[in-house]
Amino acid sequence: MSDSKTPFRAGHVALVGRPNVGKSTLLNAAVGAHIAVVSPRPQTTRQRVLGVVTEENWQIAFVDTPGLLSRPSHAMDRHMHRGVQSTLDEVDSVCLVIEALRLNDDDRFVLKQVQASGRPVSLVVNKIDLHRQRERLLPFLQRISELADFEQVHLVSAQRSDGIQSWLNGLSKQLPECAPLYDADTLTDRSERFLAGEFVREQLMRQLREEIPYATAVIVEKFEVDGKMRHIAATIWVGRDGHKGIVIGRGGERLKSVGTSARLAMESLFNGPVNLELWVKVRPDWVEDESALRELGLNT
Numbered sequence: 001m002s003d004s005k006t007p008f009r010a011g012h013v014a015l016v017g018r019p020n021v022g023k024s025t026l027l028n029a030a031v032g033a034h035i036a037v038v039s040p041r042p043q044t045t046r047q048r049v050l051g052v053v054t055e056e057n058w059q060i061a062f063v064d065t066p067g068l069l070s071r072p073s074h075a076m077d078r079h080m081h082r083g084v085q086s087t088l089d090e091v092d093s094v095c096l097v098i099e100a101l102r103l104n105d106d107d108r109f110v111l112k113q114v115q116a117s118g119r120p121v122s123l124v125v126n127k128i129d130l131h132r133q134r135e136r137l138l139p140f141l142q143r144i145s146e147l148a149d150f151e152q153v154h155l156v157s158a159q160r161s162d163g164i165q166s167w168l169n170g171l172s173k174q175l176p177e178c179a180p181l182y183d184a185d186t187l188t189d190r191s192e193r194f195l196a197g198e199f200v201r202e203q204l205m206r207q208l209r210e211e212i213p214y215a216t217a218v219i220v221e222k223f224e225v226d227g228k229m230r231h232i233a234a235t236i237w238v239g240r241d242g243h244k245g246i247v248i249g250r251g252g253e254r255l256k257s258v259g260t261s262a263r264l265a266m267e268s269l270f271n272g273p274v275n276l277e278l279w280v281k282v283r284p285d286w287v288e289d290e291s292a293l294r295e296l297g298l299n300t
């Protein structure tokens with residue numbers, strides 16, 4: 001039963017951290033659906049994604065951000081940095097995500113950025129499942145809390161959904177009293193079309209070796225809904241001729257496997273069958289090409 005004396009709280013919370021600490025996995029665990037792309041590689045997330053969690057007395061709209069690097073190199077990295085900075089200006093509070101027992105210069109760099117934002121900062125120590133001996137976490141936590149004045153500290157495993165509910169409950173208490181910002185059934189601000197492209201890119205990140213995924217981009221050319229069925233066609237841009245063959249694979253095996261896994265992710269989130277067509281095209285040096293970045297929406 002809803003208690004009329006409990007005020008509703010709502011707001012935006014940024015998930016910030018160096019690449020690969022598990023920000024997107026955390027967002028998915030919070031929302032309870034796969035909306036943010038995840039891979040073992042750093043820099044899987046290129047654009048921010050909003051994930052909304054609504055409960056009886058609160059609503060948290062998480063903003064998943066690309067990881068911040070202390071030394072951005074490409075034009076694309078710089079675009080991503082500007083995006084994270086403007087996110088910090090817009091949110092009500094910030095969760096700094098780090099990995100348990102691992103703190104490096106990139107984490108310290110991110111910490112400085114979030115402190116400079118002047119927003120309340122909570123610490124989320126992720127991947128605690130990797131450390132059986134919890135007593136080793138205590139001195140680590142002590143050392144970290146000397147670095148900054150965190151509003152809250154949470155220990156979680158995003159992968160196992162461990163500690164997620166108490167993290168959410170804790171965060172909700174920090175939010176301003178406010179009516180819900182999104183419909184209760186909204187999970188994300190991103191369209192199915194955008195997510196379809198992201199699911200293809202996610203598989204490229206997971207299935208291709210070395211530098212190739214960083215030089216690929218995905219453009220959704222067609223997204224048509226026909227009853228329960230979705231017909232989707234996407235083009236994968238690669239930077240070089242040699243990469244085209246690698247993405248396609250021997251006898252088309254790689255592309256087929258990317259397509260199958262991406263399609264399954266789409267079918268699960270969209271709750272219906274998907275017919276997915278993938279094409280591979282060479283577009284040299286798009287990573288440095290401002291007009292290509294604009295086409296991809298990576299320069300906002």
Ligand SMILES: Nc1nc2c(ncn2[C@@H]2O[C@H](COP(=O)(O)OP(=O)(O)O)[C@@H](O)[C@H]2O)c(=O)[nH]1
Binds near residue numbers: 159
């Ligand atoms: N063991 C473990 N791995 C995790 C956990 N959370 C995320 N990961 C893994 O860490 C990698 C990076 O995750 P991702 O969410 O893409 O990180 P992001 O770059 O910060 O968004 C992926 O391989 C995840 O499966 C966790 O709680 N435990």
Ligand SMILES: [Mg+2]
Binds near residue numbers: 024038065066
């Ligand atoms: Mg990510």
